[in-house]
Amino acid sequence: MSGRRTALRIALLLAALALGLAALVWRLNHLDEAPASTEGTAPPTPALLERGAYLARVGNCAGCHTARGGPPYAGGRAIATPFGAVFAPNLTPDAATGLGGWSRADFWAALHNGRGRDGRLLSPAFPYPNYALLSRADADALFAYLQSLTPVAQPNLPSQLRFPYNTQLSLAVWRALYFRPAVFEPDARRGAEWNRGAYLSQGLAHCSACHATRNGLGAGGTADFSGGLLAGSGWLAPSLHDPAEAGVMDWSPAALRQWLAHGSNAALASAQGPMAEVILGSTRHLNEADLAAMAQYLQALPRRPVERPEPAEPQPLLRELGRRLYGEHCAACHGQQGEGVAGAYPPLAGSRVVTMASPGNLLLIIQRGGFAPATAGHPRPFGMPPFAGVLDDRQLAALASYLRNSWGHQAGDVRLLDVVQLKSRRID
Structure with missing residues (x-):
């Protein structure tokens, strides 16, 4: 009799744990912390569109959302992940295949909370953990610019994620473990320029999307730049915390600004591979103030040397x-x-x-x-x-x-x- 009672207690405990986990997954995936939109109902002004265009370049949106040889922002480029490929969607305002039917609130939900217009959870191959840090004002400006593009009718391609990574349940569990939607909060201990650099680097420029060290489920911190392997390409995004890898703590601010703006500098480095694409599509478009801010932030990253393997026997x-x-x-x-x-x-x-x-x-x-x-x-x-x-x-x-x-x-x-x-x- 006592054995039956013990088994019943275990079963009830497991059921309670399962219900608790389900409630936690539901709660964490239905948070709504969205501040009100800063854009009114009037047509966007030229200044707003110019700001949105600048933000789109900072985020290198066209880099992922343009297939090779295809129309800009019309999607179709494959993004490799360790769990299968996903395809960047159409961002042009086409009513049937793009963002033509989207509202500012829909767009904010995608950036801030990783949700599509239909409420479905988005794959974090779209780096919404970074984009969640954007201010609502910047999100509205970016959306206004995308809505001003020429519509392109190009259907979105289904993902090639393997089971169970292609399920909404697995995404909900991943988000419960690793994602909290929250806009960027300035560090009161730091100056305005450092905070601007942190906002850009952690948020829209999404540097950690490549430079973070990721766990077995693909999760990494938005302020972690310890280095990571880029799935499917063989390229390694080296550590920005280690001056022996890609850390810039020992560079002069002028040399770093030159490298971010032009992809090379007189004595130190020349950008290659995926970083050359980032400079071409993103950092070369930064204005002088944002270049200085990003440089200050990157140079202030804590030093952490990369562990080096034991060298092979000399040959x-x-x-x-x-x-x-x-x-x-x-x-x-x-x-x-x-x-x-x-x-x-x-x-x-x-x-x-x-x-x-x-x-x-x-x-x-x-x-x-x-x-x-x-x-x-x-x-x-x-x-x-x-x-x-x-x-x-x-x-x-x-x-x-x-x-x-x-x-x-x-x-x-x-x-x-x-x-x-x-x-x-x-x-x-």
Whole structure:
């Protein structure tokens, strides 16, 4: 008899826990903290549309919501995630396939609470944890600009998320665990410029969408910039907390502003890969005040060194092969000592891309080539040709090993297995 009572108590306890969890999921996914709209019913003013256009560029909205070769903002670009691909939707004001039937409140619910117009929960591949920080005034201005675009009839594509990640229940549980809608709250201990930089970096510019370290369910903090692997591409967004990776604490403010605005600076770095796209579509459009604010915020990030793996056993024969390959393919541009050519070819000696804990980005640049963004301050950047069809996997490992252990570098060798693993996590 006592055994039955114990089993009944356990069953009742489990039922209570299940009901409590369900109530918690429901409660956290039906919060409505939306402040009132700041935009009236009158037609948007030119100033409002100009502000919205600026915000759209800061957020690089067209970067995700434009398919390659397709109409701007009409959607269709695949966004890779560890759980399958999602496709960016149509943001033009087409009534049937875009935002034509949306209201400001609908748009705010999507940005602030991750909900579609029909009330369905949106995948956090759309970085609403970042966009939730936007002020209602900025959300209204952005919506007004999108509504001013030329409508494009382009149906949205269904996601390719695997089960159970494609279910509303899994999204509700994820949100209950990791998401709270809340607009940006300035830090009273910091000045106005730092707070503006934090608002931009954590919010609309959504830097952490790439640079956060994510857990097994894809969750990361909006103010975490510890570095993360970009699903499906093989690129690593390096840590902004570590000066040996991508931290800018030791740069001058002028050098950082130049890099954000133009994708390169005189002595320190040249943007490559996905970051070149971000600069081309977003940060080069920042006005001087916002450039200074973002620079101040990024330079004030706490220092946290990335844990480096134990170096592989040195392979002298591999490095010697790499030395010969460097002389044959690289030295003419980058110099015998990796010194580069100012204004043309970046130096490899002292390059953080070369010496990062992970060799992944270096291998990708060797394979795919290096292409800095063309900007007003750097209108004709020199490109580096890809070597994927020239060097085999062993040669790639050899060349990378030579670069990581020359000119004072002690970054360790690259194994053939590293090259193979990098290719296995890419979707070309």
